Amino acid sequence: MRPQLYLITPPKIELSAFADQLRAALSGGDVACLQLRLKDVPDAEVVGAADVLMPICHEHDVALLINDRPDLAKEVDADGVHVGQEDASYTDARALLGPTRIVGVTCHDSRHLAMEAAEQGADYVAFGAFFPTTTKQTKSTAEVDLLQWWDEIMEVPCVAIGGITVDNCAPLLDAGTDFLAVAGGIWDHAEGPKAAVEQFNKVIDQCETDRAAKVKAEKAAAREARRT
Known part of the structure; x- marks a missing residue:
């Protein structure tokens, strides 16, 4: 599977302006999903943002995921939810959203948490942070070989997250990540989100x-070795 982009919203947005940014970004090429990650805002603001942004995503065959809140994901009929280790459990999220919605799980730099999530049925596991980031306070630092290990032994897709930019993402791709989760590297890019x-x-x-x-x-080389 060709790796894809996994976009994450800034924690605070001006909805009309961000909708334009999102349209620009999605016109720039292949994107798998957008995670709506608004922090310290009323539930109504998350619902309102989803109502505006989800049609834009779906016009481009991009999934919309809600961060942390499976209840809000169900309310707005989102494509899925991303849960952290301190949020709703995978089991609770799956029970609420049913078998067809996406449920992804933050696993930091933990092989144990990732294996556990995969065994439970998570649609993807997320590792990070791979690089310094100002988007959120990081609780772990992940090494690139974690992605290679996962790629070699597991079928469940993995997401690399944390400070990812155009300039530093190649080693993550070479190691086998399935998705690059990017926030600032898209919305703060000097040439704009489309570029x-x-x-x-x-x-x-x-x-x-x-x-x-x-x-x-x-x-x-293997064929040549067999002939000699």
Whole structure:
């Protein structure tokens, strides 16, 4: 599966202006989903934002996930929810949203938490933070080899998160992440969100090309070794 972008909203937004930013971002290329992550706002503000942003997402075949709150995800009929270790449990979120909605789980840098979430049925696990970030206070620092380990042993997709930019994302892709979760690297990009999405997708495509070439070379070397 080709890796994809997983966008995260800023914790505070001016809805009309952000809707325009989102339209611009989604016009820039392939995006898997948008996580609506508003902090310290009334529930009504989250619901209102979802009502505006979800149609924009769906016009581009992009899923909308609600951060932390499976109850609000159900209320607005979102595509799913992302839960942290201090939020609603995976079990509670799944029971509330049913079998067809996306439920992803924060696992920090913990292999144990990730294995547990995968065994319970999580649709993805999220590892991080891989780089310093100002978007949220980080509780763990993850190493790139965590992604490689997960890619080698598990089928459940993984998300890399934390301070990811166009300039530093290639090692995460090379290690096997399925999604790049990006906030500031999109919305604060000097050339705007559309250019950011375009540039991220160029890096993704290049890494996929390089990976395919590496696999081809390894197979050729193996065939040569068998002949000698």
